[in-house]
Amino acid sequence: MSNLPAWWQSFAVRGLAWRRGLDWAIENVPFYFHPFLVFFWSLFFFFFAGTAREAVVSHLRVILPGSLRITNYLRAFRTFRNFAWTLAETASYKMNQASFLCEVEGEEFLDRLIGAKGAIVLTAHMGSYDLGAALFTEKFRREIRMVRAPEPDKLTAQHVDLALEQVGAGAVKVDYSTDGATLSFDLLNALRNQEIVSIQGDRVLDHVASAPAELFGRKVSLPSGPFILSLVAPAPIYPLFVVRAGYRKYKIIVREPIVCARTERSREDDIAAPMTRWSRVLEGLIREHWSQWYAFTRTF
Amino acid sequence: MKNEPESSAGFYFALPRLFNLWRGRPHQVSEACVFEAYMGSVGIFGVTYLFAWVLFAGKISGWRMIFAAALLIPAVWVFWLLVLYINALFINFLHGKGLFRQITNRDAQNIYIGVILTAFALHLSILHGWERWIGIFCLSGLGANFLAMIMLVMTRKRS
Helix, strand or coil: CCCCCHHHHCCCCCCHHHHHHHHHHHHHCCHHHHHHHHHHHHHHHHHHCHHHHHHHHHHHHHHCCCCCHHHHHHHHHHHHHHHHHHHHHHHHHHHHCCCCEEEEECHHHHHHHHCCCCEEEEECCECCHHHHHHHHHHHHCCCEEEEECCCCCHHHHHHHHHHHHHHHCCCEEEEEHHHHHHHHHHHHHHHHCCCEEEEECCCCCCCCCEEEEEECCEEEEEECHHHHHHHHCCCCEEEEEEEEEECCEEEEEECCCECCCCCCCCHHHHHHHHHHHHHHHHHHHHHHCHHHECCCCCCC | CCCCCCCECCCCCHHHHHHHHHCCCCCCECCCCHHHHHHHHHHHHHHHHHHHHHHHHCCCCCHHHHHHHHHHHHHHHHHHHHHHHHHHHHHHHHHHCCCCCCCCHHHHHHHHHHHHHHHHHHHHHCCCCCHHHHHHHHHHHHHHHHHHHHHHHHHHHHC
């Protein structure tokens, strides 16, 4: 892959060409053309991003057992289409300052989060992470620190950084999960400075600390970092998801905070119960919004 | 909590705006209307597909007809990608020459899309089959939208 010329690499599924093309389309094409383009580009990636498609289908087999294979492929296409919409709408927000309807489920928990003196927002690859962070900072006037996995393509990573800077208007600070120990200390400091830290807790990458958990009756590994951070800071964990509820319409779902309390037991034991609670919350949300769980690498 | 979308200037779908104006409802353009977004997309795809069908596949039959029907779907998509790109180059050329600089790229594309769609609808409207009614319906819609746009511009200038 790395031996290929740069211009050709940019056409890889996670390459820069597609993101640039999307920005161009949002800037140059009237809004009534967007459903047409989103549909066909979703179809294009559904056929050509085979690894991602098979990962989604394999997840659907576990989330909705007993379904026909063809049904799961159609559902996978729906997931791709939703993903394309979230990318397109994030670009619309960035390029055209488009406005969105925004509803909240779990308003009391959200109020507590907004007023919190240091909190961890635990979320998933669901709905729009980037747009969600931008909407959150815009509506509630609170800065947020996002932890995300870096894009594998260097140029795409630069493009995403710039896009996040634009959508967040300076209120969204981005940290990368590859930063290791430095990141842990930075996040701990941020929490002690009463900031909100947002982490995705549904996927484990090679360099990320993890602990065993159960999801849909299967043994999986989930990131343990947020729970250790919560224990050390100490700070509550707010499960929060931003799901797409329709055309230019998003829903912020906040669940009851999870508190990690230090006891005489080992650290692993202290975080076991909170992690189980998180996996139950995650499971419920994924079951309800399976078409917006953008886990394009195999989890089960 | 609910945040209403803002309205922006422009006249993509002027006809419903004019009806709203007459009924005393908000008539500023909003890009947040799902019905308009999908109606535009389905209309563009439908008319283009029908035009391409009449042009390339109207006289074939059997399995070749099924093959052509399937092939025309991505062909319409690729056609519009090329058209949008060529339009953008032309718009940039005009802007570079200092012409129509007050019109944004998207609004200029809207004009080009309207012209192309009108040409397709016009072609369909002079045929003898059922396709002509779709052409006539589309031309009527585009014409009414154009008139509504003029009326809205005049109303705005007066107020």
